[in-house]
Amino acid sequence: MTDYGEEQRNELEALESIYPDSFTVLSENPHSFTITVTSEAGENDETVQTTLKFTYSEKYPDEAPLYEIFSQENLEDNDVSGILKLLALQAEENLGMVMIFTLVTAVQEKLNEIVDQIKTRREEEKKQKEKEAEEAEKQLFHGTPVTIENFLSWKAKFDAELLEIKKKRMKEEEQAGKNKLSGKQLFETDHNLDTSDIQFLEDAGNNVEVDESLFQEMDDLELEDDEDDPDYSPAEPESDLTD
Numbered sequence: 001m002t003d004y005g006e007e008q009r010n011e012l013e014a015l016e017s018i019y020p021d022s023f024t025v026l027s028e029n030p031h032s033f034t035i036t037v038t039s040e041a042g043e044n045d046e047t048v049q050t051t052l053k054f055t056y057s058e059k060y061p062d063e064a065p066l067y068e069i070f071s072q073e074n075l076e077d078n079d080v081s082g083i084l085k086l087l088a089l090q091a092e093e094n095l096g097m098v099m100i101f102t103l104v105t106a107v108q109e110k111l112n113e114i115v116d117q118i119k120t121r122r123e124e125e126k127k128q129k130e131k132e133a134e135e136a137e138k139q140l141f142h143g144t145p146v147t148i149e150n151f152l153s154w155k156a157k158f159d160a161e162l163l164e165i166k167k168k169r170m171k172e173e174e175q176a177g178k179n180k181l182s183g184k185q186l187f188e189t190d191h192n193l194d195t196s197d198i199q200f201l202e203d204a205g206n207n208v209e210v211d212e213s214l215f216q217e218m219d220d221l222e223l224e225d226d227e228d229d230p231d232y233s234p235a236e237p238e239s240d241l242t243d
Contacts, residue, residue, distance in 0.1 A: 008056050011098040018101065031056040034070050035104055039111035043119045048111050049073040050083060054100055061098050064091035079114050086110055 008031055015035065016023050022036035032055040039048045053070040057063040067087050069080055090106050091099060 002062065004059055004062075007098060008060060011100060015100055019104075026053070030058075035100075037104055037107050037111060039108070039115045042115035043122070046074070046115070046118070048075050048079070048114050048118075050075060050080075050107065050111065052087075052104065052107060054103075061094075062096055064095065065100070067091070067103070075114070083107055083110055 012025075012031060012033070015033070019035050022038075024034045026032040026034060032053070034051050034053050036049065036051045041047055050072040051070040053068050055066040057065060069083065072080060075083075086106055087103055090103050094102055
């Protein structure tokens, strides 16, 4: 007859010596404990970590222990799901044997794979960003290739904008025409318009100042004698012709 209690106690002693810094007993009846598992350092010394909680069932190791993710760091939800599936598979394959060390070792390898995947994912994201930046730069210099579809779309938008501009201009011209008064409207508005121009001329005439110094008396003007001109030849008087 298998002494399950003895096998469980022996495994607990072995686990405590193997994981002195990460093994923690939570209870003794039933035996429950945690083991913290950390991956190897990845890029920029980054690690992922999980703390596994195990509880022995009454007939362990002939029955699988209870297990759960007690805590985790830097793991995605799909990573946690993957670890739980891995534990279920390993527990089924190792029934009848003490298996905690085997389960923890499998999780350790899984965490190392996750770190490598993070590095690979970041490299792919970096390449993708570089590719997008390169494509954006090409687009900047070469523009968008003209197709029938995008040309028709652009033309429809252009025609709509042009129509709006014409409507706005016509509306402004119509409004300006309404605000402009005709000659008849101006006359009807100002009844004094017919006499205002005459009054303006009379006022202007009364206020005109003449500078007399600009004029000289005719007696002071020296007129040149045409006789002093050598080319001067006085016209001869016409004589009456007689038969």
